[in-house]
Amino acid sequence: MTQQLLTISDLQVAFGSGENAVQALRGVDLSVHRGECLGLVGESGSGKSLTALAAMRLLPNAARINAGSVSFDGEELTSASRGKLEYLRGNDISMIFQEPMSALNPVMKVGDQIAAPLRKHMGLSPKAARARAIDQLASVGIPDPQRRIDNYPHEMSGGMLQRVMIAMALSCEPKLLIADEPTTALDVTIQAQILDLLRSKQKELDLAIIVITHDFGVVAEIADRVNVMYGGRIVEEARVRDLFDSPQHPYSIGLLNATPTLEMAEQRRLPAIGGAVPHISEMPSGCAFHPRCPERRSKCDSQVPKLDPVSPNQSVACWARRQSDDQAA
Amino acid sequence: MTKLLEANDLRKVFGGAVRAVDGVSFSLDERETLALVGESGCGKSTVSRLILRLTDPTEGTIRFEGQDMGRMSQRALKEVRREIQFVFQDPFSSLDPRMTAGDIVTEPLAVHGLIKGRAKRRDTATDLLKTVGLSAKHVNNWPRQFSGGQRQRLGIIRAFALGPRLIVADEPVSALDVSVRSQVINILQDMQEDKGTAYLFISHDMATVKHIADRVAVMYLGKIVELAPKSSFFSAPQHPYSEALLSAVPASHPDKRRERILLQGDPPSPVNIPSGCRFHTRCPLAQELCKREEPPLAQVADNHAAACHFAQAWPMRSRVADTSASGP
Amino acid sequence: MLDRIFLNLALGFLSLIAIVVVFGDFIQPHDPLAQNFLSRDEGPSAEYWLGTDDFGRDVFSRILEGTRLSMTIGLASPLIAAVIGIGMGTTAAYFGGWAERVITRITDMMMSFDPLLLGVLVVALLGPGILNLAVAISFALIPSFIRLSRASALSVRQEGYVDAAIAMGRPSYSTILRHVLPNISGPLVVMTTLWVGTAIRLEATLSFIGLGAQPPAPSWGNIVRYGVQNIFGSPLPALFAGLAITLTVLSFNILGDALRDRLDPDRAAR
CATH class of the missing domain: 3.40.50.300 (P-loop containing nucleotide triphosphate hydrolases)
Structure with a gap:
């Protein structure tokens, strides 16, 4: 390795x-x-x-x-x-973005959105996926995850949504x-x-x-x-x-x-x-920074360092x- | 002596229930920079719109040089508007895409009838553009042909065109690239030095505020919770929320990561403002008293006011450190 | 590529129409109202290019004359509707409050009628005739202009430069003229173009059911009307007037689509 x-x-x-x-x-x-x-x-x-x-x-x-x-x-x-x-x-590999609101489906409960990749990639049953989604939410510090799992994205604040995104991203242990x-x-x-x-x-x-x-x-x-x-x-x-x-x-x-x-x-x-x-x-051309550079040399505009x-x-x-x-x- | 601007118990309620600004009072002196800081939803941008009379306060008064702006005739208001200008956050929405740079920067002069004729307007535009490092060849360019930093400069010239006494700057650099921000901050400071303008500088960025402000007002849920001169604010903040804000500012070096005061949860909504001290739901120091009684914004040191029952009672920093160490 | 060809064809056809409208008097081979009972329901000939109708009038000249009338109404009605509708829509959006509520409710009410029905209603109230027809069609188109201009103006109202104009002391009417209107003009120009086609169709429809231009004055609509009544005498008047309507409406639609593509801010900005 x-x-x-x-x-x-x-x-x-x-x-x-x-x-x-x-x-x-x-x-x-x-x-x-x-x-x-x-x-x-x-x-x-x-x-x-x-x-x-x-x-x-x-x-x-x-x-x-x-x-x-x-x-x-x-x-x-x-x-x-x-x-x-x-x-x-x-x-x-997974990814999180600047705008969690636009990265989540607005008409789907957050719990279902976390559970989807679990079911797809780890083959969990709906029940097991839900239990695991609750654990995930808890692990990213969302208070009251049993209740929050049935929230829609618009019911959560930006900070909380970013936590949901992180929970989703980490759910399959990338x-x-x-x-x-x-x-x-x-x-x-x-x-x-x-x-x-x-x-x-x-x-x-x-x-x-x-x-x-x-x-x-x-x-x-x-x-x-x-x-x-x-x-x-x-x-x-x-x-x-x-x-x-x-x-x-x-x-x-x-x-x-x-x-x-x-x-x-x-x-x-x-x-x-x-x-x-x-x-x-x-x-x-050359070093892209050269027009703004205080330490510019003669070759900076033609050759890439x-x-x-x-x-x-x-x-x-x-x-x-x-x-x-x-x-x- | 009359203050340049005096806001007295400003309130703005949207839709009958959203108390966006909930009793805000402050004043500004000539040539002074007052920074209004706070997180999104705290009402700082609404305050700026109230000062600019883009929206009318539900209650409270704004006096400019002692005159109540709410009781002015249209004509008098138009005259006062010459004295109060603004720079907005978004350099893309603040310029009309169908006007040339020259027309944009001279628009305030044209509106007030201070400039007549195409040729005169063009010359003035060229002179104005030169003051911020743009040139005559930019006069006929459209806004979309400028970079974000250049557009914000156009916004700044437009704001200064009438020689205002006060400029309201709402997050003027936060939409700009980092390498361009300091240029724009420098321009704002140069202009202030040159023209003697006062700034109401609205920002969420404590580091920029520390650089540019004379005094700092911290807003939380529609109210000012701390108001102090810069030096005493940054060396000895008196409100736990100010302390938490400062502790959340990202480090300037990996070895200087700060001891955080973590606030629980998110700010409550301005529809349901908590009873007593509005910060008590997230405050690491909250006591029974805080849930019952709202603390007034009271003087705790020279010119230093804080709205906290325990502002002077404890040495804040050690107290907060204790609480967070024993916390979850 | 195909778009370009169609656009050019449409533009070519519309230029022809423009020539007919302006120079109609010099082009018409015959007096469109002159009856000649010796030559009724004739087919095309060197004398009568598109034949004659059952009063022996020259179909070609009548269609040319009808072009002037149909186009005048087709252009004037949307323009009148645009001026009134955009004025009301932007005012509503800019000032808000009770004026906006009243205007939007009225718009909603008017939108619940089909434009044709609204047109019929107005003509029925005012009586038939060319002027009333123009009024009726304008009236039918106003709600769409109010709705589009209000929606566009509402989003422009949020822009920083409008706040900027207010804060620098620009009066409201001037802010609307200088900042709001130019920035909502794109979609409105497109809509006006598309509505010209609709107005021509409405004129034809209303005239066809006898509520428009009154005989003997020719408009495309009533040429079709009387042409259909006399379809076994000669099918040519109805056929060619119908063709003129179809091609004109089609051309305006093609032009409107092309303008939409051209004025789309996302594409214009490249």
């Missing part, structure tokens, strides 16, 4: 085809170890959600995987059959949970509850989690390792402490500095990154961090 649970290498995804194709993922390399929580950080258009969808082979119709591989537990997913994928999605902005739509106090819940489930079930977020606070709270994405590529990969202690990529540095925190010293102005996040159809280790637990894709330039020429 290897340490790696999910390995994505050189994944390229485009919307449309031919002349009008828009490259959304431009060669993503990423790995998740068993039982670890990986934070995937990026802004709009960085490709963070698309990476997760591609990993689950749930891409929207217009998008296609053009190159690269996704291997889960030794199994290649880019070429896997539909049946194999359906099996994996229910049993080994090895990997992908959480796409799981707390963005929630209030801070509820966000804290959900993050605590995810953390405890990770320990309890030896679960690997990919948390997709735009918020370094969420990463600091929950992640073991971080990948920072920009313009359809990973620009930095590090252990969470190393990233916060010594961010390497100018984008990571800029983002961390630009995020106000409670501990931050009083200052008149916030350090800001200039410019705007580019739209995926207008991605700059590769992810190179700067220490055993940290890699960065940046020309300004290269010790020598010879391998690039």
